[in-house]
Amino acid sequence: MWDFSYNRNYFDGIISTLVVEHGLRKQIVKWCEDMKNILKPGGILAFAVPSIKDPRASSGYEIEKNTRMNTNQIDGDIPHHFFTNQEIESLFRGYKILYKKLQSRPSATADVTAEHWEYLFQKV
DSSP states (O other): OOOOOOOTTOEEEEEEESOGGGSOHHHHHHHHHHHHHHEEEEEEEEEEEEBTTSGGGGSSEEEETTEEESOSSTTTTSOEEOBOHHHHHHHTTTSEEEEEEEEEEEOSSSSSEEEEEEEEEEOO
């Protein structure tokens, strides 16, 4: 999906908004580890992913826990993983949480009110 061929502790900040959910759990864990590796100590990660409370989390069919295909949206033919806050925080264990909110907004890709988690993490 992307190339993280940057040196460790390279970036002061990373924005990952509604991106990593398009992988399987194993890929998501790797991508999050890559982001953690290239973020400088004290650096900020802005991170947003769909919540398990999103109505599309029950559409399509499950291919692994909380990951669905053929969800009711324009890009439904690719994997969509839906996150719990506990899952997100375990992916970034040891990071300081500066901001956390379960956000509701009209979806840009479906006729629903989307639910997604927004976080700001700081690498300590």
